[in-house]
Amino acid sequence: EAQVTQNPRYLITVTGKKLTVTCSQNMNHEYMSWYRQDPGLGLRQIYYSMNVEVTDKGDVPEGYKVSRKEKRNFPLILESPSPNQTSLYFCASSLEYRVGSPLHFGNGTRLTVT
């Protein structure tokens, strides 16, 4: 089944403890991206990648890191999480980066930082 898989679905952690949210797609998509969703703010792009070893900042990259060493994987790393990073996170991928190329989203990761 074609899908984007994020793990974990739920994560509670403490301030400053490094964490990684994994994202994997099995559709051979070139474009991958991370978003955070907060009430009233919609989906805001954190980082995106147009292909292997090509990553770029979205609108809210501060406090996050990403890497794209393989086409299928695009992990999101929080080196030192803070409470303002408590949010619902989505990974998404598309065949290419044209806007008409539909984004396929993972099921989300709900992160709580205390």
Add this chain to the structure above:
Amino acid sequence: GQSLEQPSEVTAVEGAIVQINCTYQTSGFYGLSWYQQHDGGAPTFLSYNALDGLEETGRFSSFLSRSDSYGYLLLQELQMKDSASYFCAVRAPRGKLIFGQGTTLQVKP
């Protein structure tokens, strides 16, 4: 910069027609997309307009006017399951994707 505006909430009754508007401001336009999201679940792609006019997909249609920097999503024969949030999105230069803040549609019996 890039920005999109949509109404925060819309309410309609089952069987009716509802229109969700989206106005955008971008430096370079690469098309307008629409996504649906149920209760914090994964957003799903609905439609895409690159050129002016109406695109129809079943009960859903999407319209674009590039000269007015405006688009809308039209939902016909509303069903209870259409209660969800709807997001418009535009692609900014270099692959960045900007979403609107979302419109929550409540369908009432």
